[in-house]
Every structure is written in structure tokens, then in C-alpha cells.
Amino acid sequence: MKRIPLALVAVLGLVTTAGCTKKADNDEAAAAGKKPADVRIALIPGGAHPYFQPWKTTAATAKTDFTLGDVTFNETSGWDQTKQNDVVKSLAAQGYNAFGIFGVAPENINSTFEDLKRQGFPVASLASCPAGDVDKADFCLSTDVEQAAYKAAKAAIDAIGGSGTLAHLTGNKVDSNTQRRIAGVEKAVAETGGKVTIVQVVTDIDTDLQTAQKAVADLLAAKGSQISAIVNTAYNPAVAAAEGVAQTKLPIKVIAIDDDKTILDGIKDGSVAGTVLQNPVGQAMVGSYALMKLSGGCTMAQPGVEVDSGSFVVTKANVANYETDRQAKTDEIRKDFDSKYLVCQ
Amino acid sequence: MTAQLETPAPPDAPPRTPHRVPLWANPRVGLVVLLVALVVLFSVLRPAFLNTRLTLTPLQSDISVYLVVGLAQLSVLSLGHMNMAVGRMAATSAFTMGLVHDKLGAGLVLSLIAGLAVGALLGALAGLIISRTGVNSFVVTLAMDFALAGLITILYSGVTGGVAFPTMPAGMSELRSDTFADYCIGDVCGPRVPLVVPFAILAALLVGLLFRFSRLGREILMTGANQRAAELSGIPTKDRIVQAHAVSGLLAALGGFLLAANNGAFSASLGDSFLLPSFLAPVLGGTLLAGGAVSVLGTALGAALTQVIYKGLNLLQFQLDQLQLYIGLVLLAALSLDRARHVLAERRGNRA
Secondary structure, three states, rough: OHHHHHHHHHHHHHHHHOOOOOOOOOOOOOOOOOOOHHOOOEEOOOOOHHHHHHHHHHHHHHHHHHHOEEEEOOOOOOOOOHHHHHHHHHHHHHOEEEEOOOOOOOHHHHHHHHHHHHOOOOEEOOOOOOOOOOOOOEEEEEEHHHHHHHHHHHHHHHHHHOOEHHHHHHHOOOOOHHHHHHHHHHHHHHOOOOOEEEEEEEEEOOOHHHHHHHHHHHHHHHHHHHOOOEEEOOOOHHHHHHHHHHHOOOOOOEEEEEEOHHHHHHHHHHOOEEEEEHHHHHHHHHHHHHHHHOOOOEEEEOOOEEEEOEEEOOOOOOOOOHHHHHHHHHHHHHHHHHHHHHEEE | OOOOOOOOOOOOOHHHHHHOOOHOOOOHHHHHHHHHHHHHHHHOOOHHHHHHHHHHHHHHHHHHHHHHHHHHHHHHHHHOOOOHHHHHHHHHHHHHHHHHHHHHHHOHHHHHHHHHHHHHHHHHHHHHHHHHHHHHHHHHHHHHHHHHHHHHHHHHHHHOOEOOOOOOOOOHHHHHHOOOHEEOOOOOOOOOOEHHHHHHHHHHHHHHHHHHHHHHHHHHHHHHHHHHHHHOOOOOHHHHHHHHHHHHHHHHHHHHHHHHHOOOOOOOOOOOOOHHHHHHHHHOOOOOOOOOOOOHHHHHHHHHHHHHHHHHHOOOOOHHHHHHHHHHHHHHHHHHHHHHHHHHHHHHHHOO
């Protein structure tokens, strides 16, 4: 009986290797020359998350403003790279021909970008760049997460008067973006020359609000009296930390991320020292704009360029008018695409 | 190839007249009918379902991965056991493959063999603990899953400083992107079948042969059907438990390799989504959770069915909540129809 599988392996091996030549890779289709009405853009986040909700409304705005064929928003990837690849291919099969993607796994996403590029589709890496030095998308438009974490830590250090202890709450440890955030906070702390130290880095608590709330409660119970400030570089921990510190009334300065209502209310009433905002609307809007231009025949001056979509420290002083700064940044990035990043005939 | 087995009757049992199950009551036939019906339905609703490059080719790659993962679970379901660590075994094996390639410069074949060996060892370890301590396989493999989850993070951050290996062995990118249509002998090119598919077919054939024809496979099934009876028949049941779990670990490792090829990196999060599909494919295909009977062909059909449903609903652009709801409903309908068919067949059989 044992000879059957062995013989099978041998036959399969022979069939697949003997005398074969590989066909030239000629799958690449020309993306150029499409009118805006023929451009169908798919904006695909890694899964459902409050951060991406502005993409949904921006997709509709971009469709109208740029008179595009269609702009769809699909959040069904479920934080699984395999599922996301499936979603991307399904949308391509449906006739979508330009893609703005937040890759679930920054270390894998270049393969997905490469597949799409091979088929002639313009691709933007939105809200997160691939890990490593290579970006196979046409461009990456995202928050520089290390820089944003650095800004958040600096804001926290300022809020505690330049000396004390920090706790850092963040997302999934096996995510290269989390590693960059940890590096950003460490950089700001290192610059204090030992006056500020990190008490604890808590990872893997951005899955949902309950997980984050439990982790914050545990942290405050165990080390609440030793912590001067909490730096949050993920959404759910930020909301949980703002609530937790407000409830326990501990003298801890909280630096949050993004603009959830709890956080903005906290800034207004003083229980949250500040927050670092990102620019999801700008990412979706300028990303769609650049994808439209690439579909129309423009090329990237430097393929795979990384563009910072901006991060903004918001405190009580500017909580009323931060949206103006954010809109100004979005306009500025769009102008930069026209003048620097895109080459159009 | 059908590889379903039923518990062999004990040697001294009175001869049983075989109870002929009508063709329509065979669960595999039901799955084929359902599969064809869904493919027709999705193709009518969305002609893009028949797009070779963007739908059918990736679909074959996905089915290949989940078939192998399903077989990994089937190997221990044969004992009436579970392998809750199927995803982490895949991830740990993929780490080994990445390590052997990245640090020792090994090629594709050597990296794959090293990864498969680690998978088999992990499986054997789980089997050893289960057989020697008598602790339930659910508990042992769940504990192993937790331990490996931590270990993988530590290993990746220690070795790569991140969460993935930056390089892949030569040939992995071809495994991901090429089909046999890319390879020609003269003017004759192969079919548009991804290069990962033969791995899954070979795994299915070998598992089928193991359980249908080999003494080892039949003894594993006997152990699963009734461990005490198997022991009294002289079967070294503890060894069989270790061996079945080793096969499960080996197949989990192969599943991890295929997923790494499809996704493009050996990474720490690989295999996170293996657990539910690993049960779904064999159970849909007629493998008993209680042990003693397996169906390789059914597992292949179960894997194909779940991936077709997922792909079809994706093409129909269901939103997240609807997608989950409909996947659940379709699977529930599939299982209920299967059960109804089975009960009907039993009744007719009893009347005859």
C-alpha cells in the first residue's frame, strides 16, 4: 500500500517539472486613460472599527465631488488578511478598478498590492503603510504612527511638567504598527534623559471596549498611584482610560487618540489632558483623488512614496477649532499630490 | 475519492446485513447538490462568480488551505478528540520555516520539511499528554494554544524584532501567484489551477489512504469508536492517540505553509482564523465529532461549500452584519437538510 502515495508523489513531481517553461508574465493591463466616470474605487479597511467610519461618508462625497463611476466602502475583512484578500478580489471581479486599502497585516500586504498592480489596478495604501522599507502600492497615505505616538508622549510629558511616570496603552502586539508606536513613545521618553520612565506598556487591548475597560481598571487598581500620565495610541484603550481616570478621580493625565465624544467631552471638562487626532477624512478624500488621477493616466513621481496624512495634538486650548487645521492639512496634501507626487501629461 | 469509514464490527459479532443507504441520502451527494446549486445561483446573480482570474483561481487556493486545515482537525476527530491549537501549531511551524530559511539560508523544500517536523512534534506532544494523563483533548490543546500564542510572540520579537520574517524562500511567490496555465510544454499550457492545489490534493489522498486502507488508520478509528474495546483487541491505543495527533500537527503545519504562500509572509498572526473552519469542513462533510468515522471527500466538499458561500456573499456585497447572518443561515440550512435526509433514509431503511 505504501507504494501508491510514493508513486503519486513521483508522478506529480514529474508532471509539474519535466520540460516545462514558464510563460512570460503579461497580465499587466493598462490602467491609464480612464475618464472619472469609468473609475470605480473601493475603499477597504482591515475590518469594522470606528476610525474608518468617516471613510463611508467620504466615499459618497468623493463620488459626487470628482464625478466618479462609483466609490464603495467595504469593511467585511474581519481583521483577517486572508479574508481581506478575498474581499479585494471579489470587488475587482465586480468591476472596481482602483483600490484604497488599509492592510490587515502590514507585513503581508505588499503581496496583495503586488497582485493588484500586476493586473493593472492603481492601489493606495491608506491609513497604514506596509512594514519594511518597500511599498508595492502606488503610494501610502497614512498617519506616521511613530510620529503620532511621539507627539502623544511629548504632550503627556508636557502635561506632567517634564518628570514622572507613563503607562502606554496600545493595540495588538503582533502588529508592526504597534511596534512603531511603542518606538515613538520610547523615543520621547528617552529624550527626557531619565526624568520620565515608562511604568508599563499594555498591549492587545484594542479588540473591543470591554477588553480595554477591564485592562484599564486592572492597571489603575494595581499601579494607579504610581502613574503620572497614560499615553494611549489605540482607540478603545483611549476611551476606556478617559472613563476610568474620570471615575477613579486619580490625578493622572490622559493623552488619548482620535475624537470620540467621550474624549472630546473629557478635554472640555479637563479630565483628559489632550488627544492626538488623525485624518481619516483626508486619507479617503485625497486617496480617492489620487487614485482617480492615476486611473486617468498620471504616474507617481516616486512609486511607493509615503505621505503623512497629519496628526494633530488637541488640548483644551484648541478643542473648538481643530477641524479647521485638519481641513487645511487635507487641502495641503491634495496640492502636494498635484505639484510633487503625481506626474501628469 | 470517498474515504468514509465505518467502525468495523468486532470479529465475533454476528454478521450484519449491510444497511444500504440510498444514493440521495449520502451526505456527500447532498453536499455536491448544494454546492452545484449555490454555484449556479451565485453565477446567475453575479456573472463575475465565473471570472477565472479574480474568482475561480483564488477560490481554489482558499479551498486548498481550508481543506488541509479541515484534514488536520479530522485526524483527531477520528479519535473523538479535538485540536484547539490547530492555528497556533500552524503559526509555530510557519515560524520554523521562516527561521530555517532566514537564518540558515535553507531553500523551500528544506524549510517546509523543518516546519512539518515541528508541527508533527507539537501534535505528538499534545497526543502524549492526552494519552498519558487522560486529560480531555479539549483542555490539553486549549492550554497548548494559549502557551503557543505567547511563545510565538516572544519568538518573533526575539528573532525578527517584529512580527514577520522579511524574506521568503525562492519559489514561495510563484506558489502564491502562478497557476499551471503559466507553465507550458511547447504550446500546451496547464489548466488555470494554482500551484498550491496539488499540495492539498496530495494531503487529502494520503489521509484518505491512511484511514481507508492502512492498519494504522483503522486502528486509530477503532480507538476513536471505543477505546476500551480497541485496547482489549490488542491495539496500542495510547500510541495511536499520539500518532493521530502527530498527523494533525503535521497537517496544521502544511495548512500554515499554504496560507503563508497565499498571503506572502511567515507571520505571527498566521493561523488565527483556522479554528472554526477546521471543524466546519469535516463536520459538514459527515465526520462524526464522537469519533470512529471520518470522511475525507466530505471534508473537501465541506471546505469547498464554506468558501463558495463566503465568496458568493462577498460578490453580492453584503455588509458585515448581513454577511455573518447569511453565512450562519446557509450553514444551518445545509446541516439541517443533511440531517433531514439522513433521518428520512433511516426510516425508509427500517421499513424495508
